[in-house]
Amino acid sequence: MLKNKAAIVTGSTSGIGLGIATALAAQHCNVMLNGFGDPTAIENTRKGLSEKYGVKIGYSAADVSKPAEIRALVASAERELGSVDILVNNAGIQHVAPVEDFPDDRWDAVIAINLAAAFHAIKAALPGMKRRNWGRIINVASAHGLVASGQKAAYVTSKHGIVGLTKVVGIETANDGITCNAICPGWVLTALVQKQIEAKAKETGISVEQAKRNLLSEKQPMLQFTTPEQIGGLAVFLCSEHAATMTGAALPIDGGWTAQ
Numbered sequence: 001m002l003k004n005k006a007a008i009v010t011g012s013t014s015g016i017g018l019g020i021a022t023a024l025a026a027q028h029c030n031v032m033l034n035g036f037g038d039p040t041a042i043e044n045t046r047k048g049l050s051e052k053y054g055v056k057i058g059y060s061a062a063d064v065s066k067p068a069e070i071r072a073l074v075a076s077a078e079r080e081l082g083s084v085d086i087l088v089n090n091a092g093i094q095h096v097a098p099v100e101d102f103p104d105d106r107w108d109a110v111i112a113i114n115l116a117a118a119f120h121a122i123k124a125a126l127p128g129m130k131r132r133n134w135g136r137i138i139n140v141a142s143a144h145g146l147v148a149s150g151q152k153a154a155y156v157t158s159k160h161g162i163v164g165l166t167k168v169v170g171i172e173t174a175n176d177g178i179t180c181n182a183i184c185p186g187w188v189l190t191a192l193v194q195k196q197i198e199a200k201a202k203e204t205g206i207s208v209e210q211a212k213r214n215l216l217s218e219k220q221p222m223l224q225f226t227t228p229e230q231i232g233g234l235a236v237f238l239c240s241e242h243a244a245t246m247t248g249a250a251l252p253i254d255g256g257w258t259a260q
């Protein structure tokens with residue numbers, strides 16, 4: 001379906017980003033991976049995806065908290081893969097603390113990575129998409145882009161912000177063959193969430209399994225995690241012609257979290 005198209009997926013060395021990159025590659029899309037991690041593991045992932053799906057898979061270690069590195073990431077994808085037709089702004093971090101104790105540097109980092117990075121990447125990728133009159137921009141927001149939880153000031157702010165950015169870009173590109181949508185997952189069992197579960201288990205003296213069950217039941221009517229593969233499936237749908245008139249939308253995939 002996406003043969004001869006090329007995508008950047010930020011933060012695709014693990015979790016949801018890797019799920020999306022894999023789903024795009026499975027549709028014969030060339031992909032530029034990005035994110036941190038063990039170089040050997042990343043190279044194995046890159047090579048494995050390329051061999052399995054017969055597509056070009058590149059890798060950039062760009063730190064998306066730095067606008068100059070984002071611009072270089074877009075330029076290198078255009079050079080190595082020929083274009084950036086699909087941009088998935090997925091890289092994200094979390095920090096949990098009450099507002100009055102929230103460290104200034106964590107606030108700055110969350111806003112830079114979860115929100116400002118998407119602005120800089122979209123700005124850099126749009127001219128090429130407009131020239132080709134085709135583009136798909138997918139911002140990985142969160143249920144926390146639609147509703148709030150305590151202790152997550154920076155994260156909730158960044159995710160509400162990216163939903164707003166999604167709407168503006170959707171409107172501005174409405175007649176350029178480009179769509180911009182946000183995916184809003186509930187709980188997905190990735191490194192980002194595992195850390196929160198382990199911290200809760202330690203803090204309250206319960207098992208990790210119990211902390212997992214508590215986490216789900218506190219927010220989600222559906223007591224199961226969404227998988228990176230399911231989010232990859234939604235991203236592929238957003239890249240398809242069936243979704244050509246969907247734009248500026250914030251789509252929950254959250255087990256009923258935000259239906260309440």
Ligand code: NAD
Pocket residue numbers: 010011012013014015016017034035036037062063064065090091092093113114140141142143184185186187188189190191192193
């Ligand atoms: P993860 O920790 O497994 O993956 C995060 C990825 O971002 C990794 O590849 C990491 O290397 C990369 N990254 C972090 N900082 C970076 C930087 N400065 N520059 C480049 N890459 C960087 O987490 P995940 O759960 O897969 O999260 C992916 C996205 O999904 C995030 O935006 C997160 O907010 C969002 N999300 C996650 C959940 C969940 O339950 N896991 C729910 C809703 C939304």
